[in-house]
Amino acid sequence: MSSSRSPSLSLPEPPAELAELSEALCRKVIAEIERDGPMPFDRYMSMALYEPGLGYYVNGLHKFGPAGDFVTAPEQGGLFAAALARQCDELAEAFGPGWTLLELGAGSGVLARDLLAGLASPPSEYLILEPSAPLREVQRETLADLPEALRERVRWITAPPAKAFEGVIVGNEVIDALAVARFEVGHEGVLEQCVTFDGERLQWTTRPPRPRLERAFDKLQQQLGRRLPAGYAGEIAVDLPDWVNTVTEPLARGLALFIDYGYPRSEYYHPDRSDGTLVCHYRHRAHFDPFVWPGLTDLSAFVDFTAVAEAGLDAGLEVAGFTTQAGFLLALGAHEAVEAADDDAERLRLSGELKRLTLPGEMGEKFKVLGLERGLEIRLSGFGLMSQLHRL
Numbered sequence: 508m509s510s511s512r513s514p515s516l517s518l519p520e521p522p523a524e525l526a527e528l529s530e531a532l533c534r535k536v537i538a539e540i541e542r543d544g545p546m547p548f549d550r551y552m553s554m555a556l557y558e559p560g561l562g563y564y565v566n567g568l569h570k571f572g573p574a575g576d577f578v579t580a581p582e583q584g585g586l587f588a589a590a591l592a593r594q595c596d597e598l599a600e601a602f603g604p605g606w607t608l609l610e611l612g613a614g615s616g617v618l619a620r621d622l623l624a625g626l627a628s629p630p631s632e633y634l635i636l637e638p639s640a641p642l643r644e645v646q647r648e649t650l651a652d653l654p655e656a657l658r659e660r661v662r663w664i665t666a667p668p669a670k671a672f673e674g675v676i677v678g679n680e681v682i683d684a685l686a687v688a689r690f691e692v693g694h695e696g697v698l699e700q701c702v703t704f705d706g707e708r709l710q711w712t713t714r715p716p717r718p719r720l721e722r723a724f725d726k727l728q729q730q731l732g733r734r735l736p737a738g739y740a741g742e743i744a745v746d747l748p749d750w751v752n753t754v755t756e757p758l759a760r761g762l763a764l765f766i767d768y769g770y771p772r773s774e775y776y777h778p779d780r781s782d783g784t785l786v787c788h789y790r791h792r793a794h795f796d797p798f799v800w801p802g803l804t805d806l807s808a809f810v811d812f813t814a815v816a817e818a819g820l821d822a823g824l825e826v827a828g829f830t831t832q833a834g835f836l837l838a839l840g841a842h843e844a845v846e847a848a849d850d851d852a853e854r855l856r857l858s859g860e861l862k863r864l865t866l867p868g869e870m871g872e873k874f875k876v877l878g879l880e881r882g883l884e885i886r887l888s889g890f891g892l893m894s895q896l897h898r899l
């Protein structure tokens with residue numbers, strides 16, 4: 508069986524023990540396919556990322572930063588967290604001292620550490636909703652650098668808190684890690700792209716769609732106001748509305764910020780983007796074959812921000828703002844730290860970081876920030892510079 512290797516990609520081979528872990532994950536996928544038939548892609552993506560002990564985020568192998576497969580905005584340095592802290596401090600004034608910050612999917616814990624250290628009015632409680640046990644450990648280690656008085660405010664949870672709170676929810680690069688279903692438009696109607704095994708490799712195949720994907724696809728075409736042409740393929744995050752509802756339910760008053768790479772719906776399903784947005788990261792190489800080294804490879808899809816905004820409205824929230832990452836960070840003065848740097852070396856380092864976060868060819872425009880609010884009557888500085896609300 509060579510189910511983990513791609514016949515066409517020349518990616519570096521992992522060491523034998525990691526290859527074995529990936530093969531073990533493949534064997535589980537294949538066993539399920541042999542038992543139940545072709546596997547819907549969202550099930551495959553969940554297994555590849557979260558299958559206990561084997562999936563990419565839960566096998567304890569995940570490395571962050573330059574040694575990992577990709578680098579997120581808070582791992583570039585402190586500018587992202589400092590700007591976010593400014594936005595949170597503006598809100599903390601309105602909340603008073605007993606506010607809560609809920610971070611979704613905290614990765615290495617760097618954002619939690621830098622936010623807690625950078626906030627003028629830190630929350631009384633910093634909750635981290637993190638489903639991955641190995642990542643919770645990594646986060647604990649990262650937070651060990653903080654003074655005790657801040658560290659003791661942090662609590663890890665594996666489901667949203669039952670008790671309502673006033674505060675801020677932050678999810679950076681979390682929605683892109685939620686499993687997506689894949690569809691393909693056939694001549695006779697929509698089909699679901701599934702995973703099968705040909706005795707040699709995992710492969711794509713198509714099946715009539717499950718009812719929930721068919722309903723989501725019909726709704727998508729209605730919302731787009733156009734039919735997607737035969738041959739067009741893409742993703743729908745079928746679980747997104749429930750997820751947004753669940754994670755924002757305890758927010759009695761406050762703001763939820765979702766930051767991720769993505770587009771408004773009309774661009775997401777643009778006729779030219781005819782094979783979706785699924786992307787795989789393996790040792791800083793991006794490719795498009797999700798069957799290569801599962802468990803050692805990050806799989807993600809861009810975010811349909813119109814769908815996130817609609818899910819927020821359905822959950823009883825209001826849209827507080829939508830802008831690019833560059834717009835958000837610059838509105839919150841991220842560039843001021845560069846100007847205020849103590850020496851040339853520091854200025855050079857910060858200006859490199861600012862460029863990576865804000866230039867259009869880097870993270871500046873591909874990444875967007877969506878704010879959903881409940882019960883706030885506050886002007887949010889982060890959305891004050893370059894609103895993109897009209898594009899949603």
Ligand SMILES: C[S@@+](CC[C@H](N)C(=O)[O-])C[C@H]1O[C@@H](n2cnc3c(N)ncnc32)[C@H](O)[C@@H]1O
Binds near residue numbers: 612637678
């Ligand atoms: C790409 S990493 C982003 C990490 C971090 N936010 C950052 O910006 O560096 C995705 C994170 O989301 C977590 N995650 C995945 N599914 C989740 C879910 N349903 N709820 C909350 N977190 C989730 C992963 O375990 C991981 O910590």
